[in-house]
Amino acid sequence: MSTAGHLGAIGSATPFAGIQDACFLAYEEKKWGSNAFTLERRRAKEALLSLAWAVRKTLAEELSALEMGVSDETPNVANARKVSAQWVYFTRNEADRAALKPLLSRTDLQAGASLFDISIQHQHACLVFRVDLHGLTIGLDLARKARVDRDNAGEKLKNEWAKKRFLELAQVLPEHSVAGFGAAVKSTSAIDFETLDGWVKDFKEGDEGFAIEVKIPRGDALLDSPELVDRVASHLRLFLPFHQFLSWSRDNDYMQVKDAIQKEVAVEKKRKTTTFDPGERVTIMSGLFAGRAGYIGEVDGKGKAKVMVGPVSVSVDVKDLRSA
Numbered sequence: 001m002s003t004a005g006h007l008g009a010i011g012s013a014t015p016f017a018g019i020q021d022a023c024f025l026a027y028e029e030k031k032w033g034s035n036a037f038t039l040e041r042r043r044a045k046e047a048l049l050s051l052a053w054a055v056r057k058t059l060a061e062e063l064s065a066l067e068m069g070v071s072d073e074t075p076n077v078a079n080a081r082k083v084s085a086q087w088v089y090f091t092r093n094e095a096d097r098a099a100l101k102p103l104l105s106r107t108d109l110q111a112g113a114s115l116f117d118i119s120i121q122h123q124h125a126c127l128v129f130r131v132d133l134h135g136l137t138i139g140l141d142l143a144r145k146a147r148v149d150r151d152n153a154g155e156k157l158k159n160e161w162a163k164k165r166f167l168e169l170a171q172v173l174p175e176h177s178v179a180g181f182g183a184a185v186k187s188t189s190a191i192d193f194e195t196l197d198g199w200v201k202d203f204k205e206g207d208e209g210f211a212i213e214v215k216i217p218r219g220d221a222l223l224d225s226p227e228l229v230d231r232v233a234s235h236l237r238l239f240l241p242f243h244q245f246l247s248w249s250r251d252n253d254y255m256q257v258k259d260a261i262q263k264e265v266a267v268e269k270k271r272k273t274t275t276f277d278p279g280e281r282v283t284i285m286s287g288l289f290a291g292r293a294g295y296i297g298e299v300d301g302k303g304k305a306k307v308m309v310g311p312v313s314v315s316v317d318v319k320d321l322r323s324a
Contacts (some may be wrong), residue, residue, distance in 0.1 A: 003113065005137075007181060012159045014050060014184070014265055015050070015226070016047075016050040016051050016053075016054045016225055016226055016228070016229055017050075017055070017237050018047075018223065018224035018225050018226060018228060019044075019047045019048070019051065019223045019224060019228070020047070020224055021132065021218065021219075021224070022040065022043070022044075022234050023040075023043060023044035023047050023048075023131060023132070023216045024131060024132070024133055024134070024135065025040075025045075025133070025283055026040035026041045026043070026086075027044070027045045027083070027084055027085055027131070027132045027133045028097050029040070029084070029133075031083075031271075032075070032082040032084050033075050033076060033081050033082050033083075034075070034089045035074065038073060038074050039071040041083055041086060042073050043072045043076075044069065044073075044196065045086050046086050046133055047131075048070075048086055048129060048131050049088060049162050049230065050236045051072060051088075051129065051228065052068060052070075052088040052129055054229040055129075055229055055232050055233045055236060056068060056090075058229065058230070058233040059233055059237060059240075062129055063090055063238065063240075065092075065093065066090040066092065066093065066127070067090070067091060067092070067094065068088065068089070068090050068120065069088070069089050069090075069091065069120055070086075070087065070088050070089075071083075071085075071087035071088075071089075071119065071121065073086060076273075079118055079119070080294045081111065082097070083175055084132060084134075085130050085131060085132035086126055086131045087121055088128070088129045089120075089121045089128045089129075089141070090126060090127040090128075090243075091120060091121065091124045091125065091129065092108070092124055092125075092128075092247070092286045094251075096109070096135070096249070097124060100124075100148050100248070100257075103147070103148055103257070104123050104145070104147060104148060114133070120143070121141065121143065121198060122143040122145045122146065123143070123145050123146055123250075124142070124146055124149065124252035125140065125142050125146055125149040125243055125246060125247035126140070126141050126143075127139070127236060127239060127243050128140070128141050128242065129140060129152060129232065130215075133218070134215065134217065134309045135216050135217040135218040135219075135220070135223070135255060136215065136216045136228075136232075137213050137214070137215045137216075137225060138200055138213060138214055138215075138216075138232055138235045138236055138239065139177075139209050139212050139213025139214060139239050140211065140212050140213070140239050140243050140246070141209060141213075141227050142203075142209065142210040142211075142246065142247075143209040144206075144207055144208065144209050148257060149246065149247045149248050150203045150204065150210065151203070151204055151255050152246070152247065152252070152253070152257070153201070153210075153246040153247070154200045154204035155204070155254040155255050156199070156200075156204030156245075156246070156252075156254040157196050157199060157200050157203070158200055160193075163193050163204055163247065164198045165190070166191075166196060166245065167191060167193075167196075169241050169245065170188040170189075170191055170212075171189075172238060173188050173212075173238050173239070174214045174234075174235050174238060175214075176214055177212065177213065177214040178212075178213065178214070179191060179210075179211065179212035179213070180205055180211070181199075181208040181209065181210050182208030182209065183208075185211070188212065212242055212247065214235055214241065216228075216231070224229065233239050234289050237246050242256075246294060256318065259294040265282070265290070275318070276296045276299055276305060276318065276323075277296065277322060278298055278299070278300075279295055279296060280295065280296045280323065281293060281295055281323070281324040282294060282295070282296060282307060282321045282322060282323060282324050283293070283321070283322045283323075283324045284307075284309070284314070284316055284320060284321060285320045285321065285322055286320045287316070289307075289309055289316070291313050292309050293309075294307040294308050294309035294310075294314065296308075297313060299318065301320050303317055303319065304318065305314070305317075305318050305321060307321070318320070
């Protein structure tokens with residue numbers, strides 16, 4: 001269970017000593033889907049967590065409102081059974097995530113494998129540390145499914161003053177920082193008003209994740225040194241204003257999200273009162289059986305229904321069913 005301040009990101013108490021080259025090699029493409037390399041990835045995870053806790057201590061005040069989490073090191077359904085990188089991330093706290101859940105839990109039946117991706121770092125704006133084969137990346141990520149934050153960023157950047165402020169923040173980022181959607185990134189020093197005009201649509205309608213980040217490349221001697229903590233903390237301090245500027249909060253609401261949350265709460269209450277009769281045909285809207293049709297077997301008094309999907313009986317929350 002997550003506790004205040006972290007999302008299961010419990011690492012070694014050992015002082016950070018560096019990230020060895022073997023940690024980066026754990027993410028060679030041939031290893032992505034194999035459990036045989038989980039131990040290698042776990043060692044990389046421990047090194048990254050040790051770094052993250054040290055940075056969190058250095059930036060205790062700046063990061064106090066955010067919770068720290070870590071990605072899985074084992075291939076599973078949630079990561080499409082491929083581990084190409086290890087993430088530690090800082091994101092909004094549990095109460096704020098819960099408030100946004102009704103707006104982020106809508107099931108897209110056309111999403112394919114990503115339908116099962118419920119990773120927190122893919123639904124919320126996150127400050128990230130990421131280790132992969134090529135090095136250590138520090139920055140801000142707004143993944144494809146972080147719809148509330150992306151819509152908010154796109155709406156905000158329609159304003160000329162917001163574009164100007166974005167460019168001011170970008171001017172002080174570390175050298176070699178890049179930003180963009182998917183593989184279409186450019187140097188932050190080359191971003192201009194025209195770039196941001198194009199990004200408005202990409203934030204609101206695009207299918208590629210957004211990142212603004214800097215990479216310390218594999219082979220840099222600093223990576224395998226305790227001095228890395230100071231460098232990463234210095235970099236992260238410069239990306240923090242982008243998290244505050246782009247991501248949704250009650251004080252940074254450009255999509256009337258607060259009103260939408262209240263409407264969703266009302267809809268949720270109505271759903272909880274919805275009943276189905278035995279034998280009624282329904283469609284399951286979430287979980288492993290999302291998109292599958294079946295027939296109501298029985299409904300209990302606690303909001304649960306047994307749905308027959310072929311020969312299989314599935315227990316589903318009534319609120320996650322729709323009449324077929």
